[in-house]
Amino acid sequence: MQIYLPIAEVSVNIFLILGMGGGIGFLSGLFGVGGGFLMTPLLIFIGIPPAVAVGTEANQIVASSISGVLAHFKRGNVDVKMGIMLLIGGVIGSTFGVWLFTFLKTLGQIDLVIKLSYVIFLGIIGSLMFIESLNAMRRAKKAAPPKHKGHNFLHALPFKVRFRRSKLYISAILPIGVGVVVGILSAIMGVGGGFVMVPAMIYLLGMPTAVVVGTSLFQIIFVTANVTVLQAVNNYAVDVVLALLLLIGGVIGAQFGARAGAKLKGEQLRGLLALMVLGVCVKIALDLTLTPVDLYALGTTGGH
Template structure:
């Protein structure tokens, strides 16, 4: 069954869209990521224009993240205080990101920027996560106790706050900066930023893995929601028909993912996420290097 998308101006298979939404929802519930790092490239592969894929992908992330965070709230694995600090930085970053997105759109460079940003960020984050997760798996198999986390420069910063759910007493500056960085990425790449936020929360802020997933989803809801509103009112690239189809699958998938994630060890979750990130990065890099099917595209500008 073909579904016509009025803003994207293409027809796509409805069953395929529902399946993509469900898969991304499962990832959201399992890993604490909005799933934008996967859904936006998948929309590229289906022929959706990058500008529409970015804005509409952010819309779908809101729904799947709400569904996922509800499941984690029941398990009390959400640090609301940490999530609020991350959110404060995220709102500022998303406003800056939308401004930058609009500027590049006017220059006609936004499509290339989005694809290159995905390849660079996914490659770096995926590689770091993969090798660290392998080391963690080896330690767990050998029975060696993990090294105690050393105090680094982050712990010496001022404006310290106590985050009881995470068992932390650290400066509010690093969470604000992490949130702002994720906000910029949400606007430019159409992602919730979970694929960067989750590693940053674990390795930079030192949060326990059990509360990282739910806290990440909590912050993602508001940042991607704010980003969607900004895109809808400024760039007008949000396709509501596409968003609704993706949301239907995403909400169901997030509940399934939260259940699956609770049955896996932290090291297994991280290595699965890293493998997925690297696979998407490889596919996008390959598409940039290969000769496109259409060498020329005619675009009408106002």
């Protein structure tokens, strides 16, 4: 069954969109990532204009993140204080990111920068997570005691704040800094940024894995809500019909995902996410290096 989308101005299959929403929503609930890094490329792949894919996807992530975060709140797995610190950084970062996006667009290189950032970030994070989770699984088998986290220069930073939920006493500069970096990336790559934030929270801030997912979702809600409004006002790029279809599938998928996540072990979860991240990375790398169908492509000037 086909439906014509009013803003995207293309005709799509309803069940394809519902299925994509459900599948990615499941991953979103499972890993605590918004799923934008998978959905945005997928939407573009099925023919949705890139700007509309980014704007609409942000809107959908708001819904799936709320649905996910509520499930995590119930289990007490959201560190609100940490989330707010990340959010402050996120607002600063995304504001700068939007400015950078506009600048790169005038140079005509935004597509390349988006794809290269995907390849670089997904590649690094995917590999690191995969190796780490393999090591963790091996350690778990041997039943060796977990390694104690050593103190490094990050713990010497000023403005220390106590985060009860995360059982951390670290400088406020750290979560704000992570928020800034993720904010820049989310503005440029059109994603919530969970796939960068989750590993940063685990490896950089040293947060317990259980709290990371809920806290990440909490912060993503506000960042993507902000992106939705900005995209709607500046680019008229939010398609509510498409968003509604995606989120019907998405919110349901996220619920199942959150439940499945509770049954899996942390290192298994991270290993699976790492494989997904690497898969998308390889796909985009191929797009960049394989010879295109036509060396001449329509540009973005005067798009409607």
